[in-house]
Amino acid sequence: MARIDYKHHDKILLAVDCIIFGFDGSGLKALLVKRGLEPEMGKWSLMGGFANKEEGIDQAAARILVQLTGMDKIYMEQLHCFGDVDRDPGGRVVSIAYFALIKIEESNGETLDLHNAKWFDLKKLPTMIFDHKQMVRLAKERLQQKVANHPIGFELLPNKFTLQQLQGLYEAVYETSFDKRNFTRKILSLGILQRLDEKEKESSKKGAFYYVFDKKKYKQLESEGIKMI
Amino acid sequence: MARIDYKHHDKILLAVDCIIFGFDGSGLKALLVKRGLEPEMGKWSLMGGFANKEEGIDQAAARILVQLTGMDKIYMEQLHCFGDVDRDPGGRVVSIAYFALIKIEESNGETLDLHNAKWFDLKKLPTMIFDHKQMVRLAKERLQQKVANHPIGFELLPNKFTLQQLQGLYEAVYETSFDKRNFTRKILSLGILQRLDEKEKESSKKGAFYYVFDKKKYKQLESEGIKMI
DNA sequence: CCAAAAGTGTTATCGCTACACCCATGA
DNA sequence: TCATGGGTGTAGCGATAACACTTTTGG
Incomplete structure (x- = not known):
């Protein structure tokens, strides 16, 4: 040069x-x-x-x-x-x-x-104009990869959410469906969700517990490379 | 706007x-x-x-x-x-x-x-100048991710290589060591390596078989999202 | 009491890990 | 014959996937 x-x-x-x-x-x-x-x-x-x-x-x-x-x-x-x-x-x-x-x-x-x-x-x-469709496609792929190993799905949900909402989000991201029992077990076993005493009563008579993402617990586990899904 | x-x-x-x-x-x-x-x-x-x-x-x-x-x-x-x-x-x-x-x-x-x-x-x-060290660090992380799911490790090896060379490469990329038997079994089970009749005789008396990456077989499997390691 | 969603356990299978000995050969 | 690296099998464990019934409660 x-x-x-x-x-x-x-x-x-x-x-x-x-x-x-x-x-x-x-x-x-x-x-x-x-x-x-x-x-x-x-x-x-x-x-x-x-x-x-x-x-x-x-x-x-x-x-x-x-x-x-x-x-x-x-x-x-x-x-x-x-x-x-x-x-x-x-x-x-x-x-x-x-x-x-x-x-x-x-x-x-x-x-x-x-x-x-x-x-x-x-x-x-x-x-869409230009190469924007390609951008969206790539972004979706990246989101799928990222969401599997990082707790960023919560950024798309309200601060408190039910397990069914969370599952619905993952299903939307991956365009698939998961077994409710397996999903619940796995996501709770990570230990990064905190259950509130409050219930969401709109969509069912029984009501579903709200959960929040526990950022502190996640930070403790982060170093080991947690697997979300 | x-x-x-x-x-x-x-x-x-x-x-x-x-x-x-x-x-x-x-x-x-x-x-x-x-x-x-x-x-x-x-x-x-x-x-x-x-x-x-x-x-x-x-x-x-x-x-x-x-x-x-x-x-x-x-x-x-x-x-x-x-x-x-x-x-x-x-x-x-x-x-x-x-x-x-x-x-x-x-x-x-x-x-x-x-x-x-x-x-x-x-x-x-x-x-190194500027932010080049950061670039290398990021590149290494990306290489580690990529190599786990894509057959790009072969780009770093001669066209024909022994299994030990391949294992050495993965060990270098991940800065760890793998069990020889497990590594061999896994990599061969993918069905994307073709064994040649030729042996590499430099580094041992018995000689180690050369393998080549079979790009055609890989292409057939690619759609399903093959896992390399 | 009934409809509708919430919540919860068990089993089979698969993949990963750990581990040690015999083989072939050139010197 | 021996030293050196090459090549191979098995058993245990943990994670995943498949699968269905009971609970709660408002209407």
Whole structure:
């Protein structure tokens, strides 16, 4: 490599796109927005934006997420960087995709409306711009992998939840179904759930106990590489 | 989002850095180069370069890899995008890290020398520039995950190899040791190795059979999500 | 009393782990 | 013949998967 400095190299537009997952009890959802700029204005798109020179890319992603949801402290991680030359017909833009997990029932409907955002079932996604469909597919795969070994499923549920809700979430993520007895035994045996005295009485007469995720107990076990499912 | 176009946004330098792994029978190695430009000229660094406007980022990574090794058709995948504002004191550079697996004995020593490149045992890495140490650490973690479920370990071995070489590789990747009988049984039961009639006679009098990875058989099994180890 | 969801145990199978001896050969 | 690494089988254990009935209670 020659002794050149940085000045002679190309600078490129850097975007961030967020795959925002939610769970409403029935299926896994992704939050999409109607794109507000050309090209492809008016089509469905992931929430995104450009990264500024003065901020780190993780900060850029966090900024964009706050913009759309108004929510702070959202679980988020980088997914992949998409950099094909022609991925965006509007110019040479390299996009870094992040995926985020939010508690759908805590999201603010008005803020979402402001951005023309809408939840879509992952199995019924509309046509999306650019390579966004590929991003969602990859994000779903990553979520499946991650959820098997890390307690991030709870990010998609209310703070207190029933075992059936938790099972429903895992079933939605994996698009399969589990035996109730085996699931219950396994998840409780991890020792990271705390049962409350309170019951959820909406969906049954008997009522189902609420549980909360016990982050402290989890931290103690974390080092050993806990297996969730 | 307002109806703006792309022109008003920041453009940023985009770099690619490659974590190149090799295995020489004793330990897992990474290929590092002496940096040829300021800042930090002369220090150890991952092989890297800037992405051009006219090429995709995967192509940029492939180009840089060929530059250093002279080798084509190398296994490579994107690792992570590093974009902290201050990661490079020479300017605002976002770097996309790739990791690659090469057959160390097929590498061309002269080409490596041209670039001041040297293999380092992963346990004895020198001080490296910027966030390159973090990149290597992450790459190693990813390699461990990946190797458990995908047949990419073979990329680090000669085309024909003995079972002991293969076991040595897995032991190096996981920094542990396996029981020879259990390892042999498991790896052979996958049905993706083909035994040759030829024996390796260097390291023992009896001689050990050579095996080759049977890519066709693997492809047949791939859909079901084979578990390597 | 009945409908509807909650909660709970046992058994068979499979995969993993631990463990030790004989084989083939060149020197 | 002997030293060296190559090659092989078995038994115990723990995890997983399959499977159905009883409990609670509001209407």
